[in-house]
Amino acid sequence: MAKGETSKSTQVPAALQGHYDEIITLTDEFCKQHLNKEYRDLCRLLTAKLCRKRPSPLVTGKPQTWACGIVYAMGRVNFLFDKSQKPYMRADDLCSHFGLSASTGSAKSTAIMKILNSGQADPEWTLPSQLANNPMAWFIRVNGFLMDARQAPREVQEEAFRLGLIPYLP
Incomplete structure (x- = not known):
């Protein structure tokens, strides 16, 4: 997984x-x-x-x-x-x-x-109603830098979602 x-x-x-x-x-x-x-x-x-x-x-x-x-x-x-x-x-x-x-x-x-x-x-065990407010669910590493996926370009968000790194597309 x-x-x-x-x-x-x-x-x-x-x-x-x-x-x-x-x-x-x-x-x-x-x-x-x-x-x-x-x-x-x-x-x-x-x-x-x-x-x-x-x-x-x-x-x-x-x-x-x-x-x-x-x-x-x-x-x-x-x-x-x-x-x-x-x-x-x-x-x-x-x-x-x-x-x-x-x-x-x-x-x-x-x-x-x-x-x-x-x-x-x-994020795996966060209440579904609180997932959007959990910053841990949205942190991804892009080119060695940690960033909030909600602030990333759409294509980065889609790839992060495809890889299971974020819970859903914001």
């Missing part, structure tokens, strides 16, 4: 379908109560991606711990814990919903982020 391209699939190996179902039941309910459908969809995609890892980390540990870590990781990417954002939630409140301490939720989230080689504002 090209940089910036993601596997937007919730397909999982048959052997891991039960793990997937258990975890997304928890994340879906949490997102319905406290977040939104965009978070729900990202949590489903992330859970499926973790199921497809070889070996999948989801085969060990409790579903509640994984569900918390998955929501927490998506919250970190999308600044859920920043009061200026909507939705907003405190990290300890998120973790307590799953019956975990904040340190356990944070540690699981960090492990997930490491598996994904991801971090805050990662």
Whole structure:
């Protein structure tokens, strides 16, 4: 896959379908109560991606711990814990919903982020409604110089999109 391209699939190996179902039941309910459908969809995609890892980390540990870590990781990417954002939630409140301490939720989230080689504002895991506002989704390198693809000539934008370097044509 090209940089910036993601596997937007919730397909999982048959052997891991039960793990997937258990975890997304928890994340879906949490997102319905406290977040939104965009978070729900990202949590489903992330859970499926973790199921497809070889070996999948989801085969060990409790579903509640994984569900918390998955929501927490998506919250970190999308600044859920920043009061200026909507939705907003405190990290300890998120973790307590799953019956975990904040340190356990944070540690699981960090492990997930490491598996994904991801971090805050990662365009692959940005809420779709926030992608246009995420500068990380638009930076490309042209002749060795970093630039915002939205400011590039149309033919450069089209090539960057074709290569999967930007999420859509601005």
